[in-house]
Amino acid sequence: MSSDYEFSDDDGDYYVDDEDMIDGTQDESGQSDDDMDMDAYGDDFKVVPKGKRKSYEVDYDSLSQSAVEKLINDDVEHICGIFGVDASIASLLLRYMSWNKERLIEKYMDNPSAITVAAGITVPEPPSPSAPIRSGPSSATQTTPTARRPTRSSTSKFPSFGSSKSTPSKTPSISPAQPFATPRAAKSEPFVCPICFDDSPTLRTLSLDCKHAFCSGCWTAYLSSKIRDEAEHAIRCMAEGCALVTPDPFIQSVLVPEPGAPAGDPAEEAENAATWARFQELVVRHFVASNPNLKYCPYPSCTNTVSCPSAALKASLITVVPTVSCGARGVGGQMSQSQSQPAQSSLGVAGREHRFCFGCPIESDHRPVVCGVARMWLKKCRDDSETANWIKSNTKECTMCQSTIEKNGGCNHMTCKKCKHEFCWVCMGPWSEHGTAWYSCNRYDEKGGVDARDAQSKSRASLERYLHYYNRWANHEQSAKLSLDLYAKTEKKMEDMQITSALTWIEVQFMKKAVEEVDKCRMTLKWTYAMAYYLAKGNEKDLFEDNQRDLEKAVEDLSELLESPIEAENIPALRQKVTDKTVYVQKRNEIVLEDTATGFLDSRWKWNVTVDGFDDPEKSDN
Amino acid sequence: MASISARRLSKELSEIRSEGCPVGINLVQADDFATWLFTIEVMGESLYQGEVHTLQFRFDTSYPISSPAVQFVVTDGKQAPVHPHVYSNGHICASILGNEWSPVLSVVAVCVTLQSMLASCKKKERPVDNDRYVRNAPDNPKKTRFHYDDDTV
Ligand SMILES: [Zn+2]
Ligand SMILES: [Zn+2]
Ligand SMILES: [Zn+2]
Ligand SMILES: [Zn+2]
Ligand SMILES: [Zn+2]
Ligand SMILES: [Zn+2]
Numbered sequence: 001m002s003s004d005y006e007f008s009d010d011d012g013d014y015y016v017d018d019e020d021m022i023d024g025t026q027d028e029s030g031q032s033d034d035d036m037d038m039d040a041y042g043d044d045f046k047v048v049p050k051g052k053r054k055s056y057e058v059d060y061d062s063l064s065q066s067a068v069e070k071l072i073n074d075d076v077e078h079i080c081g082i083f084g085v086d087a088s089i090a091s092l093l094l095r096y097m098s099w100n101k102e103r104l105i106e107k108y109m110d111n112p113s114a115i116t117v118a119a120g121i122t123v124p125e126p127p128s129p130s131a132p133i134r135s136g137p138s139s140a141t142q143t144t145p146t147a148r149r150p151t152r153s154s155t156s157k158f159p160s161f162g163s164s165k166s167t168p169s170k171t172p173s174i175s176p177a178q179p180f181a182t183p184r185a186a187k188s189e190p191f192v193c194p195i196c197f198d199d200s201p202t203l204r205t206l207s208l209d210c211k212h213a214f215c216s217g218c219w220t221a222y223l224s225s226k227i228r229d230e231a232e233h234a235i236r237c238m239a240e241g242c243a244l245v246t247p248d249p250f251i252q253s254v255l256v257p258e259p260g261a262p263a264g265d266p267a268e269e270a271e272n273a274a275t276w277a278r279f280q281e282l283v284v285r286h287f288v289a290s291n292p293n294l295k296y297c298p299y300p301s302c303t304n305t306v307s308c309p310s311a312a313l314k315a316s317l318i319t320v321v322p323t324v325s326c327g328a329r330g331v332g333g334q335m336s337q338s339q340s341q342p343a344q345s346s347l348g349v350a351g352r353e354h355r356f357c358f359g360c361p362i363e364s365d366h367r368p369v370v371c372g373v374a375r376m377w378l379k380k381c382r383d384d385s386e387t388a389n390w391i392k393s394n395t396k397e398c399t400m401c402q403s404t405i406e407k408n409g410g411c412n413h414m415t416c417k418k419c420k421h422e423f424c425w426v427c428m429g430p431w432s433e434h435g436t437a438w439y440s441c442n443r444y445d446e447k448g449g450v451d452a453r454d455a456q457s458k459s460r461a462s463l464e465r466y467l468h469y470y471n472r473w474a475n476h477e478q479s480a481k482l483s484l485d486l487y488a489k490t491e492k493k494m495e496d497m498q499i500t501s502a503l504t505w506i507e508v509q510f511m512k513k514a515v516e517e518v519d520k521c522r523m524t525l526k527w528t529y530a531m532a533y534y535l536a537k538g539n540e541k542d543l544f545e546d547n548q549r550d551l552e553k554a555v556e557d558l559s560e561l562l563e564s565p566i567e568a569e570n571i572p573a574l575r576q577k578v579t580d581k582t583v584y585v586q587k588r589n590e591i592v593l594e595d596t597a598t599g600f601l602d603s604r605w606k607w608n609v610t611v612d613g614f615d616d617p618e619k620s621d622n
Numbered sequence: 623m624a625s626i627s628a629r630r631l632s633k634e635l636s637e638i639r640s641e642g643c644p645v646g647i648n649l650v651q652a653d654d655f656a657t658w659l660f661t662i663e664v665m666g667e668s669l670y671q672g673e674v675h676t677l678q679f680r681f682d683t684s685y686p687i688s689s690p691a692v693q694f695v696v697t698d699g700k701q702a703p704v705h706p707h708v709y710s711n712g713h714i715c716a717s718i719l720g721n722e723w724s725p726v727l728s729v730v731a732v733c734v735t736l737q738s739m740l741a742s743c744k745k746k747e748r749p750v751d752n753d754r755y756v757r758n759a760p761d762n763p764k765k766t767r768f769h770y771d772d773d774t775v
Pocket of ligand 4: 322357358359360361362366370371374
């Protein structure tokens with residue numbers, strides 16, 4: 001069975017074809033020029049004046065669940081006004097058409113009964129004698145499940161559009177006044193629930209327009225299972241083969257007791273109320289997923305949405321990296337929606353801003369590299385994870401004396417405790433050469449690949465090349481984590497110092513700001529290695545790697561400074577140094593982001609592989 | 623909820639014991655409300671003449687609100703029927719076990735549907751993605767989100 005009803009959420013790639021765009025449903029959602037920059041830096045740290053969008057930023061808005069619900073209501077009211085149906089019907093029709101108002105209006109004008117049947121709002125006209133037998137309204141009296149022969153699914157639960165199999169030729173009038181039967185009292189004839197076989201006379205039974213009656217307990221269990229376990233936003237009647245969909249007021253009447261109803265089990269009522277809330281969230285999620293201008297925040301238990309029309313077209317993703325933030329921070333119970341007190345944000349995952357990519361499923365900021373290349377790189381890393389696993393180890397041997405050295409901070413400038421040899425953790429080369437202009441730890445020497453003649457040495461060269469980039473990629477990730485861990489210890493010390501010395505709270509914040517900046521820049525650096533791996537050789541790549549090297553050098557210097565011993569008397573001097581270096585690091589980061597983003601806008605970057613949306617690579621021996 | 627599933631299953635079981643199963647379907651084992659076994663055989667003209675297969679039902683407390691886990695037994699020398707919707711590990715791609723499940727359906731109703739799925743088969747072959755699926759399949763077929771690609775099951 002193929003039905004247009006379901007929408008695919010397989011790979012998070014929900015883009016509609018550019019030509020087939022939903023016609024401006026939310027285009028009017030005003031793009032404010034509000035600067036979404038929530039960096040936790042004071043004015044001394046600002047490099048670029050606030051309020052001006054940089055070339056590596058996109059315009060976007062963050063919307064709360066209720067703001068999206070308002071958009072939904074606008075659409076629903078619009079449809080109510082045109083069709084003269086009530087809100088719950090309009091809402092089901094819109095959901096059935098994936099919130100495409102224009103197509104809904106078209107279909108409805110064409111054949112209102114076909115679409116209301118297809119959307120599960122009205123029961124189809126009685127089928128012709130040749131049609132398969134449906135379970136009739138008598139199911140309420142049917143107590144033996146064994147007696148029922150299941151009808152085949154070819155009776156078409158949700159006929160595809162255009163299918164007229166179950167569409168009566170004449171147009172019945174739709175009665176919006178009574179979309180579903182209200183809870184009714186048990187009839188005189190004894191009722192046995194066909195699901196749980198409960199036959200108690202006080203049983204509360206409910207049914208939709210189809211009159212398939214079941215007890216309220218079974219409805220509650222069924223709706224809860226559909227909502228909680230299957231995350232469905234369109235739930236069909238429980239009867240076999242019945243295509244009617246439960247309208248929202250019905251779901252609400254089952255899950256939420258009417259005001260004044262006798263109080264039930266409080267725990268159960270709380271659970272049902274949570275299920276109802278979850279259902280409303282599912283409707284919002286469906287609306288958001290149906291609209292290319294919107295994306296739901298991927299952070300756990302966050303219900304915010306981001307609107308970013310400029311990144312809605314797939315074609316835009318070769319020129320922009322749409323990094324957005326929903327405005328909230330933290331996870332689960334410790335989440336804060338506050339945008340106005342960024343200074344109080346704590347470091348680490350728990351307090352991190354909900355930053356994600358609007359254009360792809362990557363749940364972090366992957367600037368400067370575009371989505372297509374970032375995803376290609378992540379796939380490569382997944383495929384080669386075994387090969388590269390050894391790199392993640394936290395210990396290496398000193399190249400001079402072979403003693404084991406453990407890395408416990410973010411700094412990559414290592415000094416062997418035993419022989420005092422200073423070297424670079426990443427390339428294992430002597431540190432003394434790292435400051436000089438001719439040495440470049442970040443660049444891969446492609447010479448080896450050219451010399452390789454036979455297949456085996458060619459594949460070794462290609463593995464070596466990959467490991468060069470992967471090593472640096474993984475190391476920035478790890479170093480960022482290690483410096484956050486280390487900072488947790490420093491923070492305690494700084495706070496103690498605030499008590500024992502004359503320093504103010506503001507004066508001890510410089511370390512935190514620097515650590516945050518290092519973390520941010522290491523993320524940029526991380527992704528520059530994904531980018532460089534795929535960049536075609538040439539001048540452009542050389543310039544890219546110059547910027548990468550300068551940022552890396554600045555970050556390593558600051559990182560090292562952050563690990564220097566802190567004493568109350570050296571704080572003022574340290575503060576000055578750290579502040580200066582932080583500003584410099586920020587500037588280098590701006591340059592990398594700015595230059596790469598401009599390069600995408602100018603189509604300056606060429607790849608050594610085929611990247612979706614870009615020109616094919618020129619023949620090269622990469 | 624535990625009471626609903628136990629109550630339903632005991633009701634279904636007593637009905638099977640008193641009225642028996644439809645032709646070609648036999649209850650083999652139902653010692654508890656966790657696992658039941660049936661044999662199933664297609665009567666009359668069909669590609670499966672003379673074949674007897676064993677169907678396993680696994681229930682949890684969410685039955686019948688959500689579907690039971692149903693598969694053909696492929697251990698102890700038993701085999702799954704060769705059918706375009708039956709994988710060699712016994713998993714079945716049938717919409718009534720997935721998104722078309724209705725809490726009104728019963729164990730016997732599932733058996734009858736699967737019996738007629740075999741009866742109407744025109745060519746004995748495994749699903750095209752059999753090898754790939756079987757290699758990565760979860761133990762419980764309910765964990766698989768099958769894509770129901772035709773209207774006949
Ligand atoms: Zn019931
Ligand atoms: Zn119904
Ligand atoms: Zn969020
Ligand atoms: Zn992306
Ligand atoms: Zn050493
Ligand atoms: Zn190095």
